[in-house]
Amino acid sequence: MWDYTEKVLDLFYNPKNQGAIEDPNESGIAVVFGEVGSIACGDALRLHLKIDIDTDKILDARFQTFGCTSAIASSSALTEIIKELTLDEALNVSNRDIAEYLGGLPEEKMHCSVMGQEALEAAIYKYRGIEVEEHEDDDGRLVCSCFGVSENRIRRVVIENNLTAVEQVTSYVKAGGGCSSCAAEIEDLIAAVQQEKALTATRVAAEIATAQERNRPLTTVQKITLIQTVLQEVRPVLLADGGDVELYDVEGDVVKVVLKGACGSCESSTATLKNAIEVRLRERVLPNLVVEAVS
Amino acid sequence: MSAVIYLDNNATTKIDPNVLEAMLPYLTEYYGNPSSMHSFGGQVGKALKQARCQVADLLGAEESEIIFTSCGTEGNNTAIRAALAAQPDRKHLITTEVEHACVLNVFKQLEKQGYIVTYLSVNRKGQLDLMELEAAMTGNTALVSTMYANNETGTIFPIEQVGAIAKEYGATFHVDAVQVAGKLPLNLKSSTVDLMTISGHKLHAPKGVGALYVRRGFRFRPLLIGGHQERGRRAGTENVAGIIGLGKAAELAQLHLADVAQEKKLRDRLEKGLLAIPDTEINGDRKNRLPNTTNIGFKYIEGEAILFSLNQYGICASSGSACTSGSLEPSHVLRAMGLPYTILHGSIRFSLSCYTTEAEIDRVLEVMPGIVDRLRDLSPFNNDQAEWLQDREEAVVSNR
Numbered sequence: 001m002w003d004y005t006e007k008v009l010d011l012f013y014n015p016k017n018q019g020a021i022e023d024p025n026e027s028g029i030a031v032v033f034g035e036v037g038s039i040a041c042g043d044a045l046r047l048h049l050k051i052d053i054d055t056d057k058i059l060d061a062r063f064q065t066f067g068c069t070s071a072i073a074s075s076s077a078l079t080e081i082i083k084e085l086t087l088d089e090a091l092n093v094s095n096r097d098i099a100e101y102l103g104g105l106p107e108e109k110m111h112c113s114v115m116g117q118e119a120l121e122a123a124i125y126k127y128r129g130i131e132v133e134e135h136e137d138d139d140g141r142l143v144c145s146c147f148g149v150s151e152n153r154i155r156r157v158v159i160e161n162n163l164t165a166v167e168q169v170t171s172y173v174k175a176g177g178g179c180s181s182c183a184a185e186i187e188d189l190i191a192a193v194q195q196e197k198a199l200t201a202t203r204v205a206a207e208i209a210t211a212q213e214r215n216r217p218l219t220t221v222q223k224i225t226l227i228q229t230v231l232q233e234v235r236p237v238l239l240a241d242g243g244d245v246e247l248y249d250v251e252g253d254v255v256k257v258v259l260k261g262a263c264g265s266c267e268s269s270t271a272t273l274k275n276a277i278e279v280r281l282r283e284r285v286l287p288n289l290v291v292e293a294v295s
Numbered sequence: 296m297s298a299v300i301y302l303d304n305n306a307t308t309k310i311d312p313n314v315l316e317a318m319l320p321y322l323t324e325y326y327g328n329p330s331s332m333h334s335f336g337g338q339v340g341k342a343l344k345q346a347r348c349q350v351a352d353l354l355g356a357e358e359s360e361i362i363f364t365s366c367g368t369e370g371n372n373t374a375i376r377a378a379l380a381a382q383p384d385r386k387h388l389i390t391t392e393v394e395h396a397c398v399l400n401v402f403k404q405l406e407k408q409g410y411i412v413t414y415l416s417v418n419r420k421g422q423l424d425l426m427e428l429e430a431a432m433t434g435n436t437a438l439v440s441t442m443y444a445n446n447e448t449g450t451i452f453p454i455e456q457v458g459a460i461a462k463e464y465g466a467t468f469h470v471d472a473v474q475v476a477g478k479l480p481l482n483l484k485s486s487t488v489d490l491m492t493i494s495g496h497k498l499h500a501p502k503g504v505g506a507l508y509v510r511r512g513f514r515f516r517p518l519l520i521g522g523h524q525e526r527g528r529r530a531g532t533e534n535v536a537g538i539i540g541l542g543k544a545a546e547l548a549q550l551h552l553a554d555v556a557q558e559k560k561l562r563d564r565l566e567k568g569l570l571a572i573p574d575t576e577i578n579g580d581r582k583n584r585l586p587n588t589t590n591i592g593f594k595y596i597e598g599e600a601i602l603f604s605l606n607q608y609g610i611c612a613s614s615g616s617a618c619t620s621g622s623l624e625p626s627h628v629l630r631a632m633g634l635p636y637t638i639l640h641g642s643i644r645f646s647l648s649c650y651t652t653e654a655e656i657d658r659v660l661e662v663m664p665g666i667v668d669r670l671r672d673l674s675p676f677n678n679d680q681a682e683w684l685q686d687r688e689e690a691v692v693s694n695r
Contacts, residue, residue: 001606009603012600012603013604015673018672019672035675038636039636039676039688040636040688042597042616042617042618042625042640043618044675045675046675064673064675065673065674066595066596066674066676067597068597068599068600068603068616068618069600071597071600071618177624
């Protein structure tokens with residue numbers, strides 16, 4: 001029997017915000033839904049959002065879920081988390097936020113939280129008129145054909161959740177959970193991601209150490225090298241969303257980047273800039289860096 | 296939580312109090328080793344002999360044809376390996392798609408070792424096609440291994456007909472009767488079965504004990520090598536208390552066979568009540584099933600969620616849904632039957648025992664409609680979309 005937390009069981013037995021949202025046909029209010037999963041996959045979530053068009057705020061969130069105890073609880077948790085958030089803020093909600101809200105999920109059930117996050121993205125992209133196909137059809141090659149999971153999606157979940165084993169990847173995005181013939185490929189992907197990560201860490205550390213040794217600030221060349229390395233690390237996350245980023249220039253502490261693909265047309269690009277890119281650059285390179293987008 | 300209503304007897308059963316009573320002295324007072332050359336151990340040996348007779352009686356076999364094992368898995372592993380050793384020149388094996396993992400996974404491994412395995416399909420009711428078996432048989436077939444009745448649906452296979460075909464080609468015939476012993480009368484004396492597996496904990500004996508029937512004269516090779524226990528056919532000091540328990544349980548099961556009709560009556564009552572809930576159907580062969588088992592598909596909702604809902608009322612059942620296993624794929628048995636995905640994930644198995652009461656069945660019937668309504672209320676899918684859903688789900692599967 002699954003060892004669910006009290007919170008999971010409570011939201012399963014007494015779910016909050018279940019059902020659909022009727023479109024009130026009021027001016028300034030939009031109602032939209034995003035859907036992921038299917039009966040064949042064993043779980044499906046239809047997330048309904050009521051959005052204030054002026055403020056971009058989520059006024060109401062409701063769910064309809066076909067799935068197990070933790071799928072229902074994760075859906076309900078998601079609706080509680082995102083109410084009152086702006087769409088940009090909501091896009092920053094990760095599957096880990098959902099799992100944490102629930103006091104944790106059994107690892108085999110982490111894909112329930114991923115499903116919540118994906119339905120949220122689907123709903124917001126739909127509202128913003130970003131083609132769902134464009135979002136799903138990332139450049140990544142299909143790794144798991146049983147559950148239709150691409151290389152980029154696997155890379156993303158490995159990076160974001162710091163996964164180290166195939167079983168974990170299966171628990172998070174189902175990849176490898178069918179015929180498991182892709183297990184070796186997933187292993188390779190994990191190894192590649194971990195290696196890239198280790199490499200970046202060493203390079204960043206080395207550059208900073210050199211600079212400190214000489215008791216001098218980083219040269220522009222050093223800065224660019226470091227920024228490039230960190231951007232390489234962020235790219236898979238953006239790629240998974242159908243976007244991309246490229247370094248344009250560095251002027252003093254201002255890092256200028258070009259956002260591409262879905263990121264370019266996405267209204268939450270500011271959030272992406274600040275949260276995905278700037279935070280990391282500040283953490284890894286220099287604490288006073290500012291990221292700006294140029295077109 | 297309220298008192299437990301245990302309707303998961305195909306998973307395991309309660310130890311009969313009489314079984315426990317028979318076992319206890321062998322866990323306390325009579326701890327001797329049956330192989331020892333003193334009467335303290337010797338009396339334990341006598342008790343084992345009695346247990347062997349009790350199990351042989353249940354199977355309609357001879358005492359010397361019974362080997363005690365540790366479980367059904369050991370029995371099935373031993374039987375399959377023994378069949379290969381009996382005819383080492385033959386490299387073709389036949390089983391079915393709906394076997395228990397402890398049979399299927401042995402065959403999967405044997406395939407890697409170079410054996411050719413035919414997995415017989417089943418139809419929508421879970422029945423075998425004997426023509427398919429006939430067509431698959433060759434002079435190179437070493438073994439036909441099938442279950443007697445399916446653990447998930449209760450569907451019974453016509454084992455004597457299967458055995459007759461196996462014999463025509465000189466193949467060994469093994470039957471996994473783990474779900475059948477104690478539920479249907481067995482008479483192996485007039486049977487085509489060479490090897491039959493049973494397990495103690497499915498018939499009110501404890502876990503950790505089982506038996507393998509080996510027809511007299513069968514060229515048997517042991518799986519476990521060591522001492523001379525079980526006449527050299529299964530080395531290892533005997534699980535004495537467990538074996539005594541299995542013997543007693545076999546004796547009681549034989550007596551209980553007469554009351555199975557009552558179990559069936561309750562099962563039918565449960566089934567009738569559950570089918571009154573809209574969009575439900577029975578999975579399996581309604582006419583030819585174990586009397587204690589029903590497997591019902593509740594459309595548009597997911598099995599694990601149903602089980603956790605039942606659990607609130609202390610009701611224990613099981614499901615073929617993917618989420619109950621952690622394997623991400625729903626039951627291989629229901630998939631082999633070709634059930635639509637709208638039912639697959641929402642299938643629930645209730646399996647009764649002689650302890651099941653009418654009041655318990657009525658309690659399930661009282662709470663189940665509310666559980667199903669609530670989960671359907673939460674679900675984005677319903678019967679209005681039935682056709683659209685079916686097409687969509689087929690597309691999802693074919694895209695894989």
